[in-house]
Amino acid sequence: MTTTISVNGPDGVTLARSSGIRLVHNDSQALVLRGQQPATRHGQPASNAPPAIPGGPAGTLAVQISESQLSQGAIHVQVVESHQSHRLPTHSEVPIGRDLRLTAIGGVGEMGHNGGNGEHGLDGVDGMPASQGSDATNGTNGGDGGVAGRGSNGADGGSGGDIHIIVDESSTHLLMSVSWDLKGGIGGRAGHHGNPGEGGTGGKGGMGWQWEEIVGYKYFCTDNCIKADAYVPTSALARVGSQLNAGRSHASASTMAMMAPLRARAVSGNNLERFIAQAAVAYNAVRTPRTDPGACKCGGGSGNCAGCDMKPIRHNFKRAPGLNGKDGELGASMTTPLTKGLRGANGTTTIAVQHIDGTIQRYTSAWALELVSFEVEDDNADGTFEPGEYVHIRRVTVRNVGGMPSPTVPIPVSLADHSDQFEEVSAEDGGVAYLPTSIPATGEASMEGSFKVRIKPNTIFSSTGTRFSERGWFQIRADMPWLEKRMPSFELRKEIDISYPCGFGDFDHLCTVAQSATSKITYKVQNFGNQPIGETNVSTERSPRAMEVSISMPHVFGHLVASTTGVDASRIDEAVGLIRPRDTITMQQQFRVLQNAENHKHFLVTFDLYLEAPEQQHIDMRDMVLVERRVVRLQVSSMYMRTPNAKVLLITNPKTTERESQAIQDFIQASLRMEVDLCNIHQNGGLLYLPEATAMSELEETDSILHTYRNKSIIFLNNAFNFVDCGERTSAQLCHSTWLKALATNNSSAFFIGTPKDSGFESKLRQSVLSIPYKCENGLKHVEQSRIFASPELFVEAVIQERKLGVLSTGLSAIMVKEKKWYHGRHPRAEREATMLTTYLNNHLPNERFVVTHDDMGHLLVSTGLPHRHSFRSIDSEIALQPVTHTNPTLGRLDRYSKFMIIATIPFHKRVDMMWRGVTASTSVSQAIQLSILLDLQGQIDNLQNSRSKKLLRIARDDVEDANTIVTIHIPFVADLLNHGNAKVSALPPLAVIHIFQWLLASARRIQRHRNLENIIILLLRSRPSTIQLLASPDFTAGISTNDPDKLLDQTSELTQTPLFILQKGQTSSRDVVPQTELLSPPQWDAIVAEIEEDRKRIADDMAMAKRELGKMVMEPVTSPTNSALELA
Incomplete structure (x- = not known):
């Protein structure tokens, strides 16, 4: 809002109107008659535009300003002198909040005018058409267009006027609300030249004429021609006469051509007869008909006679059309450039300052202050700006960029009102300071002293585990006294980092703590400032700001142990000792987990760091501010203890939830009726029995807790977790391949749940199955003499003997290659022999797995791997829990897929025993056991199909013992099924076992190779008292015919409610990783040995690290007289 006093000059348009000047538009007129004489056909020229009128000059204005005596904050304006057409008021009041604007702007020049458009030329007259007697006339030319009118330039603007401001020295601050404008008037925009007239269109020429005229006659002889008396006819004449008598249409071609009219001949003027x-002469025709006397020329005469025939000769004539007239020319254009008017000259300003001593100082511009810089300092000088602290603004520097000294009145400076992180401090408390006065033009000055602002307290607490930090900014403002107006050019923004001078550092603790164990959490508290903080024991020193850590944990899991008294409590406040500037101290807190704390439950220990507020509001107590909160997540785990009757070992980790652990245990105990051992791999420090066994040489098979589990199931929760300070690990990565091999030799099986994709699990399985003990170059040295064979046949016979006796040997063997002639070379033969041996073993022992190579001497080395009956399984999905129900409101139940995989992990002979004895808790469990058995049988039959040996299943006729040996060696799962103790009694097998036999016979009938398998199974069924009657049963035979062995996966998908693609792609087994006997080159053989040794060393290092961490974190129990009471409470 402004109050304006002006002496502006008049605009050129206004001057033109007031002087009576008017523009007259002389339009070009059409063809007129003057003095009864036709005017020219050319267009008339256009009129030129008149010149534009320039703007008038601005006047002169002299005012005196002062503080109003009528209204607070208003400005009194007295017009001392003015030169202009209208009279201005002598006295004016500018209310508070409004600005005074003085203007002496020159008038705007009039815009240039446009020239007229030239008149169009008249069109030409069309010519007359031609006739037989006269030619066509030409059209006349069109008239030229008229000349374009000339436009005019824009007029110049008027010059600016003069403004004089008179003010007392004590009132120069009022100039902040005064502005003036003395610029010259704007020049008028240039006009435009007119458009030239267009030329007239030329007249069209008269049309031509064409007609036909008889130019003469032509005579032809006929039979009637008159002959002379002495004329003797000739044959030629006779022929001519006969042709003529034939008719006129039979005239010769030359005669017809002469009679045809010629093309039209052009005629002009009066020479038609000529x-x-x-034309008549050209056709040898006579102009008029005539008959010569006497005989005809054909009869000896000299001319035509009365008997001749006459025909007229016709010819076409034409007269040319007239020519068209030319179009008229375009009128002449104006090409002179037109320019806009010039801006008028600016006026002048004079500021006359009256001093107290009566002298007057004149200036051409007012003062103008701008903020250059300012500095901020925190109140307690610790170098950090924390919430609730005062901030001092010092050394505010301003620059006078105007042309006169700044005001003599003090200008207050304070915090700008649009700061989100800062709040003002009252003037009484130091929230205001004043800028320097009378700063000369172009000079700088800095403020004396300082003023304070306060950082707003932190009302929104940062998320747990995050240190508070915020980027804050603020601006300062200067307000002019009397005017109560904020000064411009104070837009400098200062940004500062708001944070606390202290915070938590690193935390060190175990992720899993055993029940009834006492552990500790070590943590650091850091001082980020330049002043000491914390409590000191020396009373003479100045007490720094106090700090304390408040620690709490749920009482249902355990208690905190006070460092001073040793008393247990669920919440403890620990004072923080003195921390020097930029230093760190380490603190620790012990806690004890209750014996009855829920296993695999997670609980939180909360650490709150408090700091004494920077400004204390109470004298009798300290105000503390919450600075940071950290939460330590811990897991309760039972101490691993071997249970004699346990059939399953469940290995968990810190990420295992209590619901997952309990759901697995409930299923195994309630549905499978088996006891479960629990081992938290993190809390136990790995899979070793003795924490002391950490050296590489001590990592033997007997050191692992897995070694004592024979005929058991081991379930690994194999998701990744942080293992002490070793980084991220999985349970499989903490299990050496030799331990898994020991599991297999003990007839135990392993199931890994939630295996990550890139965890190296397949490599671990490969190492376990192949089980290569030594490098290739040293292999022969470690082969026992009894295991050196002369041929592959002898080696296979030895393996068969071991399998008959139930011996599982996984040692190293050698086969000697026959010596060759020296000129045949060595290694190519060894490679061929190794390839042939691999094929031979796959054909003769399809359900065994070996790895074959050759050494530098050409000997074949064979490492006996784990047979296919020993399998390790893994799924990439983690444990899934079904939604809770009203019957099971606290713990989720396992999904069907997880249940099925756990059942499939039970050793095969154990599942067979459960089927024969019928010890299952539900139908679904029985179905799962049956399906898992069939899937394993299908795997061994598929391996059998890969063998190309025709004699593999050959037996003596009706030799039961021979048949039993064959299945024991080549299909051991079938042997387990048929050699069960209940098969030797006369009672019929359970229905589930009967279904398995039906599927087995149906599958044997469908195989392409080794079709003798069906006869072997039938022979064995007839030899068992429990199954001898089945073969004679029609129902049993019908069940074989209707059984479809290829539907196992579909049946499994339906039972587990799992899509087929998950069953096919979401599992990994040792059979998938090592499907058959493999041939390795010596470098590949050595690479596996190196991987096994490297894995052994890494696990040893991890165990050593776990031992150190457990030693530091697991404390001796602290006795307290209140411990038992608290636990009972």
């Missing part, structure tokens, strides 16, 4: 005569 052209007709010329």
Whole structure:
């Protein structure tokens, strides 16, 4: 809002109107008659535009300003002198909040005018058409267009006027609300030249004429021609006469051509008769009909006779059309450039300052202050700006960029009102300071002293585990006294980092703590400032700001142990000792987990760091501010203890939830009726029995807790977790391949749940199955003499003997290659022999797995791997829990897929025993056991199909013992099924076992190779008292015919409610990783040995690290007289 006093000059348009000047538009007129004489056909020229009128000059204005005596904050304006057409008021009041604007702007020049458009030329007259007697006339030319009118330039603007401001020295601050404008008037925009007239269209020429005219006659002889008396006819004449008598249409071609009219001949002027005569001569025709006396020329006469035939000769004549007239020319254009008017000259300003001593100082511009810089300092000088602290603004520097000294009145400076992180401090408390006065033009000055602002307290607490930090900014403002107006050019923004001078550092603790164990959490508290903080024991020193850590944990899991008294409590406040500037101290807190704390439950220990507020509001107590909160997540785990009757070992980790652990245990105990051992791999420090066994040489098979589990199931929760300070690990990565091999030799099986994709699990399985003990170059040295064979046949016979006796040997063997002639070379033969041996073993022992190579001497090395009956399984999905129900409101139940995989992990002979004895808790469990058995049988039959040996299943006729040996060696799962103790009694097998036999016979009938398998199974069924009657049963035989062995996966998908693609792609087994006997080159053989040794060393290092961490974190129990009471409470 402004109050304006002006002496502006008049605009050129206004001057033109007031002087009576008017523009007259002389339009070009059409063709007119003057003095009864036709005017020219050319267009008339256009009129030129008149010149534009320039703007008038601005006047002169002299005012005196002062503080109003009528209204607070208003400005009194007295017009001392003014030169202008209208009279201005002598006295004016500018209310508070409004600005005074003085203007002496020159008038705006009039815009240039446009020239007229030239008149169009008249069109030409069309010519007359031609006739037989006269030619066509030409059209006349069109008239030229008129000349374009000339436009005019824009007029110049008027010059600016003069403004004089008179003010007392004590009132120069009022100039902040005064502005003036003395610029010259704007020049008028240039006009435009007119458009030239267009030329008239030329007249069209008269049309031509064409007609036909008889130019003469032609005579032809006939049979009637008159002959002379002495004329003797000739044959030629006779022929001519006969042709003529034939008719006129039979005239010769030359005669017809002469009679045809010629093309039209052009005629001009009055010479038509001459052209007709010329045409007659051209045709040898007579102009008028005539008959010569006497005989005809054909009869000896000299001319035609009365008997001749006459025909007229016709010819076409034409007269050319007239020419068209030319179009008129375009009128002449104006090409002179037109320019806009010039801006008028600016006026002048004079500021006359009256001093107290009566002298007057004149200036051409007012003062103008701008903020250059300012500095901020925190109140307690610790170098950090924390919430609730005062901030001092010092050394505010301003620059006078105007042309006169700044005001003599003090200008207050304070915090700008649009700061989100800062709040003002009252003037009484130091929230205001004043800028320097009378700063000369172009000079700088800095403020004396300082003023304070306060950082707003932190009302929104940062998320747990995050240190508070915020980027804050603020601006300062200067307000002019009397005017109560904020000064411009104070837009400098200062940004500072708001944070606390202290915070938590690193935390060190175990992720899993055993029940009834006492552990500790070590943590650091850091001082980020330049002043000491914390409590000191020296009373003479100045007490720094106090700090304390408040620690709490749920009482249902355990208690905190006070460092001073040793008393247990669920919440403890620990004072923080003195921390020097930029230093760190380490603190620790012990806690004890209750014996009855829920296993695999997670609980939180909360650490709150408090700091004494920077400004204390109470004298009798300290105000503390919450600075940071950290939460330590811990897991309760039972101490691992071997249970004699346990059939399953469940290995968990810190990420295992209590619901997952309990759901697995409930299923195994309630549905499978088996006891479960629990081992938290993190809390136990790995899979070793003795924490002391950490050296590489001590990592033997017997050191692992897995070694004592024979005929058991081991379930690994194999998701990744942080293992002490070793980084991220999985349970499989903490299990050496030799331990898994020991599991297999003990007839135990392993199931890994939630295996990550890139965890190296397949490599671990490969190492376990192949089980290569030594490098290739040293292999022969470690082969026992009894295991060196002369041929592959002897080696296979030895393996068969071991399997008959139930011996599982996984040692190293050698086969000697026959010596060759020296000129045949060595290694190519060894490679061929190794390839042939691999094929031979796959054909003769399809359900065994070996790895074959050759050494530098050409000997074949064979490492006996784990047979296919020993399998390790893994799924990439983690444990899934079904939604809770009203019957099971606290713990989720396992999904069907997880249940099925756990059942499939039970050793095969154990599942067979459960089927024969019928010890299952539900139908679904029985179905799962049956399906898992069939899937394993299908795997061994598929391996059998890969063998190309025709004699593999050959037996002596009706030799039961021979048949039993065959299945024991080549299909051991079938042997387990048929050699069960209940098969030797006369009672019929359970229905589930009967279904398995039906599927087995149906599958044997469908195989392409080794079709003798069906006869072997039938022979064995007839030899068992429990199954001898089945073969004679029609129902049993019908069940074989209707059984479809290829539907196992579909049945499994339906039972587990799992899509087929998950069953096919979401599992990994040792059979998938090592499907058959493999041939390795010596470098590949050595690479596996190196991987096994490297894995052994890494696990040893991890165990050593776990031992150190457990030693530091697991404390001796602290006795307290209140411990038992608290636990009972």
